[in-house]
Amino acid sequence: MPGNPCIAVVSPFLDRRHGTERCTLEQVERLARDYGYEVHLYCQRVDDLQNVEQWVGRVDPPMPGRIYWHKVPFIWGPHLIQFLWWMGANRFCRWRDSRLGRIPFDLVYSPGINCLDADAITMHAFFHGLTLRARSKYGKERNSLWDWPRRLHQAMYYSLLARLEKRVYARPQLALAAVSPGTAGQLKRQFGRQDVRVIPNGIDPAVFRPEARKSRRLAARQGFGFVDTDFVVLLIGNDWRNKGLATLLEAAASCADLPVKLLVVGSDDRASFAERAGRLGMASRIRFEGPSSDVLQFYAAADAYASPSLLDSFALPVLEAMACGLPAVTSSEAGISGFLRDGVDGFVLRDPKDVATLARLLRQLCEDARLRETVGENAVRTARTLTWEKNAALTREFLEKAMRAKKSRDPGLVR
Numbered sequence: 001m002p003g004n005p006c007i008a009v010v011s012p013f014l015d016r017r018h019g020t021e022r023c024t025l026e027q028v029e030r031l032a033r034d035y036g037y038e039v040h041l042y043c044q045r046v047d048d049l050q051n052v053e054q055w056v057g058r059v060d061p062p063m064p065g066r067i068y069w070h071k072v073p074f075i076w077g078p079h080l081i082q083f084l085w086w087m088g089a090n091r092f093c094r095w096r097d098s099r100l101g102r103i104p105f106d107l108v109y110s111p112g113i114n115c116l117d118a119d120a121i122t123m124h125a126f127f128h129g130l131t132l133r134a135r136s137k138y139g140k141e142r143n144s145l146w147d148w149p150r151r152l153h154q155a156m157y158y159s160l161l162a163r164l165e166k167r168v169y170a171r172p173q174l175a176l177a178a179v180s181p182g183t184a185g186q187l188k189r190q191f192g193r194q195d196v197r198v199i200p201n202g203i204d205p206a207v208f209r210p211e212a213r214k215s216r217r218l219a220a221r222q223g224f225g226f227v228d229t230d231f232v233v234l235l236i237g238n239d240w241r242n243k244g245l246a247t248l249l250e251a252a253a254s255c256a257d258l259p260v261k262l263l264v265v266g267s268d269d270r271a272s273f274a275e276r277a278g279r280l281g282m283a284s285r286i287r288f289e290g291p292s293s294d295v296l297q298f299y300a301a302a303d304a305y306a307s308p309s310l311l312d313s314f315a316l317p318v319l320e321a322m323a324c325g326l327p328a329v330t331s332s333e334a335g336i337s338g339f340l341r342d343g344v345d346g347f348v349l350r351d352p353k354d355v356a357t358l359a360r361l362l363r364q365l366c367e368d369a370r371l372r373e374t375v376g377e378n379a380v381r382t383a384r385t386l387t388w389e390k391n392a393a394l395t396r397e398f399l400e401k402a403m404r405a406k407k408s409r410d411p412g413l414v415r
Contacts, residue, residue, distance in 0.1 A: 004064035005403060006038040007031075007107045010090055010114045012072075015047040017291040018238065019316045020124040023179070023201050023391070024111045025049055028067060030392035031399075036064040040103060042090045044074040048293060058101045070097060080157045091115055106403050113164045120175040120402040121168070122199060122395070124313050126186050127161040169193065173409065175402035177395075179314040180335025197398050200339065201314050202388040203323045207296065210325030210380060216300035224287055224301050229259050231366040234302035234326075236265045236295070236317040244308030244331065244352050245273055251306075251358035253280035258366050262286040265298050299324040304365050304372065308352040309334040319386060322346060322379035327372050329361055339386065345378035 014025045025048065031037040032051070046052055046069050055068040072090045075082060094115075097103050110118040112125060169176060170191045177197040178184040184196040226232050233252065237243035245264060252260050262285060264273070270288045277286045289298070295317075299305075305321035305328040312334040319336055321328045322345065330337055331352035340346040347361050365372055 004036040004038060005106045005400070006040070006104055007109050007399065008040045008042055008094055008103075008105045010042045010094075010108060010110045010118065012086055012114065013043055013045040013047070014041065014049060015045075016293055016295075017048075019201070019314065020111050022316070023122075023124065026202070026204075026388040027392055027395050030388060031396060032065050032067050034389075034392065035396050038064055039067045040097070040105070041067065041069045042072055042093055043069060044072045044086070055097070055101075058103070070094075078153055080153060080160065083157065083160070087115065091117070107399060107406065109399060113161060113168060116164070116168060118168070118174065119406055120399055121177070122398075123169075123176065123178040123183055123187060123196075126183055126313060127158055127165055166191070173405070175398065175405065177398050181338040182333075182335045183313045197394070199391060199394045199398060200335075200386050201316050201319065202386045202391040203320055203383055204388055205323060205384050208299070208320045208323035208383070210376070212296060213300045213324040213326070216297065220297045220300035223297070224263060224289070226261060226263075226301060230261045231259050231304070232261050232263055232302045233362065234263045234265070234298055234305045234321065235307050236298060237307065238266045238268060238291070240264065240266060240268045240273055242310050242312070244306075244310060246276065247308045247353050247355055247358060248306055249273070249277055249280055249282055249286070250355045251362055252285065253282050254355070254359040255362055255366070256281065258363065260285065260362060260366060263289065263298060263301060265289045265291065265295075267291055295320065296324075299326060302326055304362070305329065306358065306362070307331075307334070308349050308354075308358055310352050312336075318346070319383055322376075323383035325376040325380050327365055327375040328379060329358065339382065341378075341382075343375075345375065345382040347375075 009024065009028055011021060011024055014021045016022045016025060028039050032039050041052065052067045052069050055070045070093055072093050075085050098105060107119045108115065108117060109120045111122050168174065169187060176187065176193055177199045178187060179199065179201050181198055184198050187193045187196050235243060235245060235248060248262065252262055264286060267290065277283050299321055305318060305326045307315060307318060308329065308331045309315055310333055315330055315334040315336040318328045318330045318334065329347040329349065331349040333352050337348045340348055342348040349357055
């Protein structure tokens with residue numbers, strides 16, 4: 001692609017504490033730094049990005065390699081109302097800036113459904129057939145009368161997203177990528193898209209490495225109240241039900257004769273899971289922690305990682321744990337499973353609700369240090385084949401192919 005591309009990236013927020021947003025942030029940094037892209041972020045919030053500048057007006061001449069943040073207004077209210085506002089607000093802001101600021105966008109890029117006019121989208125979460133199926137297949141739990149308003153609002157929100165996905169992803173002119181072969185397969189089955197590019201998430205091997213984890217192990221475990229004889233199993237995520245915490249709790253409870261402890265990290269309702277842990281006799285063996293930008297401390301405190309996800313397009317924490325040399329257990333419903341060899345560099349549960357098999361794996365890992373070491377070493381080698389540099393290079397190829405296709409349809413739209 002001649003010249004330095006100028007792209008608009010549309011996402012409600014960017015930070016390093018959430019999977020989709022972290023992936024987009026890592027891409028943006030490298031597209032600007034390594035490939036000279038002029039990137040315009042349309043977000044309501046941007047954290048953990050040092051080289052971003054607040055947009056103050058037209059830049060002439062263009063500045064390759066720069067990242068500008070166009071702050072999109074935010075409103076308080078139910079999530080559905082916030083989403084509808086976001087869709088209209090980011091579209092207006094981009095229209096205003098392209099007209100008044102005369103920003104020559106070569107492409108509009110979005111991680112998921114954030115606008116209806118995107119030229120290229122990377123699929124991270126699949127609401128049509130993934131999240132809705134998770135709620136119907138695995139979410140059949142009794143709810144109190146007072147919980148139904150929340151359930152109704154959630155159903156309306158997911159229904160809207162599913163309708164938008166059907167409208168947007170079926171557009172043949174939309175360039176579409178997915179973070180795993182499983183998600184690409186879903187897009188093929190649901191929308192007939194046979195042209196989906198698979199671009200897996202990645203890790204930074206300079207940050208997530210066994211040496212860094214081991215050097216922080218003692219301090220991290222002491223900070224979380226674990227002793228050296230504890231076998232600490234880590235789970236990270238913001239939807240603990242979908243991440244398989246219920247199954248993990250039951251599996252750990254069946255290992256009552258072993259020093260198994262759980263470290264659960266994320267933003268979710270702790271009360272219901274704390275109550276369940278109490279019923280299972282796990283109250284003193286589980287610790288809940290909120291998200292942190294210093295995620296390495298959690299891996300440093302752990303002996304193994306386990307997340308038997310009900311549905312997950314990728315499952316980035318599994319890859320990060322592997323890069324740190326931890327043996328990891330995931331499920332066949334997580335996209336990362338498509339890159340693993342079961343029993344070699346990780347463990348894949350065919351059924352994410354198979355408590356007995358998960359308990360057996362936890363017992364084996366707790367009792368067999370050599371198994372942990374061997375699988376952990378293999379995991380590091382696999383993880384190092386999936387880096388953010390590789391992700392950015394593939395994303396660049398994907399975006400520039402989309403730019404060429406857009407230009408061929410209407411040469412006047414692209415510089």
